[in-house]
Amino acid sequence: MNLLKNLSIKKLLVHVLVLIIASSIWLPSIHFFFKEDIGNYLDDKGISPKAKMLAGRQLQIWRDPELRKIELQKMQNRNPEWDFMSRTFFVLSLANMAIREPGFKDEACEIMDCIIDTTLEAERLNGMYHFLMGYANHSGPWKIDPPRSIFIDGEIALMLGARRLVMEKPEYAILHRERISLILERMSKSPVMSSESYPDECWIFCNTIALASIKMSDVLDKTDNSGFLKKWIDTAKRSLTERKTGLLISTFTVDGSPIECGFGPEGTSIWLTCHMLQIIDQDYAEDQYLRARKELSGNLLGFGYSREWPVSCKGYMDIDSGPVVPILGTSVSASGLAFIAASSFHDKEYFSSLITSLNCGGFPLEKDGMLYYQAGNPVGDSVLLYAFVEGPLWERIGGKGIPHD
Amino acid sequence: MRSWKGLFGKELEERGFHMIKAHKRTLSVRRYMGYAVFITVFFLLLHVLGFREYTSAISGILPGYKETVFGLIYVFMYFAFIGFVPILLISAVILTIWERALSGKINRPSDN
Numbered sequence: 421m422n423l424l425k426n427l428s429i430k431k432l433l434v435h436v437l438v439l440i441i442a443s444s445i446w447l448p449s450i451h452f453f454f455k456e457d458i459g460n461y462l463d464d465k466g467i468s469p470k471a472k473m474l475a476g477r478q479l480q481i482w483r484d485p486e487l488r489k490i491e492l493q494k495m496q497n498r499n500p501e502w503d504f505m506s507r508t509f510f511v512l513s514l515a516n517m518a519i520r521e522p523g524f525k526d527e528a529c530e531i532m533d534c535i536i537d538t539t540l541e542a543e544r545l546n547g548m549y550h551f552l553m554g555y556a557n558h559s560g561p562w563k564i565d566p567p568r569s570i571f572i573d574g575e576i577a578l579m580l581g582a583r584r585l586v587m588e589k590p591e592y593a594i595l596h597r598e599r600i601s602l603i604l605e606r607m608s609k610s611p612v613m614s615s616e617s618y619p620d621e622c623w624i625f626c627n628t629i630a631l632a633s634i635k636m637s638d639v640l641d642k643t644d645n646s647g648f649l650k651k652w653i654d655t656a657k658r659s660l661t662e663r664k665t666g667l668l669i670s671t672f673t674v675d676g677s678p679i680e681c682g683f684g685p686e687g688t689s690i691w692l693t694c695h696m697l698q699i700i701d702q703d704y705a706e707d708q709y710l711r712a713r714k715e716l717s718g719n720l721l722g723f724g725y726s727r728e729w730p731v732s733c734k735g736y737m738d739i740d741s742g743p744v745v746p747i748l749g750t751s752v753s754a755s756g757l758a759f760i761a762a763s764s765f766h767d768k769e770y771f772s773s774l775i776t777s778l779n780c781g782g783f784p785l786e787k788d789g790m791l792y793y794q795a796g797n798p799v800g801d802s803v804l805l806y807a808f809v810e811g812p813l814w815e816r817i818g819g820k821g822i823p824h825d
Numbered sequence: 826m827r828s829w830k831g832l833f834g835k836e837l838e839e840r841g842f843h844m845i846k847a848h849k850r851t852l853s854v855r856r857y858m859g860y861a862v863f864i865t866v867f868f869l870l871l872h873v874l875g876f877r878e879y880t881s882a883i884s885g886i887l888p889g890y891k892e893t894v895f896g897l898i899y900v901f902m903y904f905a906f907i908g909f910v911p912i913l914l915i916s917a918v919i920l921t922i923w924e925r926a927l928s929g930k931i932n933r934p935s936d937n
Binding site for chain 1: 853877878880881900903907908911912913915916919920923
């Protein structure tokens with residue numbers, strides 16, 4: 421009996437040992453099967469092959485009214501914000517693609533106009549709440565009168581500005597200036613120069629998008645809001661910065677008090693914030709990127725990812741973060757947005773490791789010359805497409821990332 | 826029940842015992858291979874049947890219960906395929922080498 425017992429313990433130990441050896445051979449090698457030349461995704465001048473394929477699906481949606489209706493309705497049902505943001509990132513992508521390939525300019529402008537017009541029409545018919553989550557209606561009063569969301573105003577202004585930077589359109593110039601004027605007026609009413617996305621809820625994500633749209637307007641309309649922009653950066657450094665990490669916090673009230681759902685820095689906010697700040701204050705954006713890289717980026721066995729929160733400042737899961745992987749703190753949404761920052765700051769190492777993860781866990785599906793990421797959705801695809809083509813639009817405005825080779 | 830020793834003598838008993846051990850080891854290798862083949866065949870079947878398209882379930886935009894289940898099964902089998910199958914195969918190879926090395930060691934004294 422003892423002999424049998426010793427034998428099975430010995431056998432078990434042998435099996436455990438063998439499995440450990442096999443795992444330590446295989447697990448560090450998996451990433452080689454998913455690693456890909458980033459030249460397939462990023463191109464200095466033209467549009468990369470993968471970007472073209474990824475754009476294919478989005479273009480199909482916006483060219484076909486029936487398909488568009490179905491896809492946008494799906495997004496509306498799931499999360500109205502996704503519907504709205506997929507439009508913004510696709511317009512930004514189209515603007516960059518049009519600058520990269522002048523032959524595509526007319527078609528890109530036509531689709532950008534279609535997106536902008538349908539968005540403005542939806543806003544006109546259903547109000548801003550059409551693109552906001554349900555709680556916007558019943559979470560308390562808006563602090564700045566009349567109620568408006570900088571999430572909506574900022575992104576619409578950004579879309580209008582991007583379209584105008586590719587090719588001027590007088591009707592949009594008027595609309596753009598009107599939005600910018602509203603944004604400036606409302607942001608100026610807050611002691612931290614930030615306006616609400618939801619009632620008494622200011623998001624750094626939305627406010628920095630608004631800043632980028634102001635900068636676009638300065639370039640297009642020869643206005644000068646540089647004093648406002650500089651003051652915003654000073655205020656943010658003073659009042660909207662988390663002390664331990666030096667990163668901008670995600671959510672705060674109109675008077676600048678951090679809100680529980682985003683009291684610290686978050687991957688889903690900071691990566692895009694860094695990118696938006698590139699055209700406002702390059703050095704500050706660079707500093708925020710390097711801090712975010714230190715606090716949030718990770719690499720497990722060759723697979724890159726982004727944490728949703730720094731280790732020292734854990735927050736709460738919400739619809740933006742999506743499910744956060746325990747221990748690693750990885751968030752799919754944060755990792756998706758990290759692509760934009762890694763691309764715009766020319767961080768090839770991080771970008772490459774993120775691509776490896778995308779190829780493994782994004783379930784890419786190539787069909788009819790188009791690329792889909794099955795694990796994502798149209799907003800995810802738009803964000804990725806933007807990360808693959810961004811650059812020229814920001815260069816037109818004056819900001820350019822510094823290589824991190 | 827008669828003992829091996831009683832039936833075939835000490836030498837045969839020892840040889841029989843080693844044969845059983847070797848057979849058991851072979852069974853382990855076969856079992857590993859079997860798991861690997863099962864996962865691979867099942868995964869490839871799902872892949873050929875187009876279950877990859879249902880992985881949109883992960884992002885939560887597929888409304889149907891059936892599609893969600895299909896998507897999750899595919900995701901589970903996909904990670905089993907890329908994560909476990911090679912580990913099982915490498916383990917089988919290591920066990921085979923181990924087995925051969927051990928049987929060589931056992932056979933060597935009787936060869937002399």
